[in-house]
Amino acid sequence: MTTAIITDINTRIHTLMMDLGQAKDIVGTSPDISPATNEAARELLRVEKLAVRDRQLNDKSWQTTKQTILTQLHHEILARFKQELEDTDTLYSKVLGINESMPDALDILNVRASSIGRIEPVIATMPWLVKDLIKMVNMPKYRRFDKRGKGIAVDNLRMALSFIGIENLKMVVPSMAMRRWLPQITDPYPSIKSRLWANSIGTAICCRKLAQLKGQDEGMLFTLGMLHNIGYIAVIRLYFRLFDQVLQEALKEAQDGQLKSEYDALRELQPDADFLRDLMMQYGAALSVKIIERMDMRRVYINHAMSEFAKDMPMTKMTPMAKILTQSVAYTRFRLLRDSKLITTDEAKQYLQHFHMPKGSLAILKSTNLGKLDLSMTTNTSDEN
Structure with a gap:
């Protein structure tokens, strides 16, 4: 190719x-404008021909000025x-707003010895991520239930992380970060x-x-x-x-x-x-x-x-x-x-x-x-x- x-x-x-x-x-798939075929349309085009031409000339001049x-x-x-x-630092911190803890979080999630205990304190430094993770596990499709069939309300980071699990966090954390950026x-x-x-x-x-x-x-x-x-x-x-x-x-x-x-x-x-x-x-x-x-x-x-x-x-x-x-x-x-x-x-x-x-x-x-x-x-x- x-x-x-x-x-x-x-x-x-x-x-x-x-x-x-x-x-x-770009690929030429825009719908075509069908030409007028009835008498009324042809008459309108004839009557307004000069006016339309003048408007087009004025519009073209104005468009040229704007361009x-x-x-x-x-x-x-x-x-x-x-x-x-x-200025990469400004792009990083101001334009994108990347939290300095995010690289550490991604590092921890991608080591073999990764654990909830290791990742929790790092994620805790990013309040927006804590909020999003807790909100996620309380969604109906992810909600867990106790032995009595009652939904378990998650209100803290440790429980949210435990519910999600390390393997899922490897996808969830970078995804939530990208959504934020x-x-x-x-x-x-x-x-x-x-x-x-x-x-x-x-x-x-x-x-x-x-x-x-x-x-x-x-x-x-x-x-x-x-x-x-x-x-x-x-x-x-x-x-x-x-x-x-x-x-x-x-x-x-x-x-x-x-x-x-x-x-x-x-x-x-x-x-x-x-x-x-x-x-x-x-x-x-x-x-x-x-x-x-x-x-x-x-x-x-x-x-x-x-x-x-x-x-x-x-x-x-x-x-x-x-x-x-x-x-x-x-x-x-x-x-x-x-x-x-x-x-x-x-x-x-x-x-x-x-x-x-x-x-x-x-x-x-x-x-x-x-x-x-x-x-x-x-x-x-x-x-x-």
């Missing part, structure tokens, strides 16, 4: 994260964006958050399934799959923050200078999906490497695999973990595109062939729910009081 076609598929998935309509435009100003804004945003990328406000593209999540959890689940098939560490590969998008999240958060910042400065400048036309144009500007998509494709993976390195995990050995993936190394030269990540990313992208009818059967076949999926893996992944964690939690009657 040619590099051009792979790039095309990757462009589709990144555009899909922004907006389904724009992704459909020129947007280009100027993006020039300034890009300069600041590149500058911000140099997702961008919250992405107007006018509200689907970014849900599609980023679908991409992250799908890749993580694929990584775990392929790890089982290839005899690799399931917990570590699940974490790698979940974290591989963290650089993309930083790009998105940073872009929306900088867009608002630069736009507000430009509005004030136009207002102070009594530049009414420029001011009116600025008020109509919105974040640009194409510009953000290009930022994600250019900087996302490399930034994931920097952030994962900044996490400085001692027991979760995923830095090198993430680096190989970001460099787009030939699969024949990749380490086993990097190969599984690459295959998992590809398969998840295929599923997301297929679900949105943005990839043909022939394209999908060629695309997946390029990644040399392990024997038997496609059948396994086909029957796998990529949007739901496969937790093995006992929900039957418990002896605990």
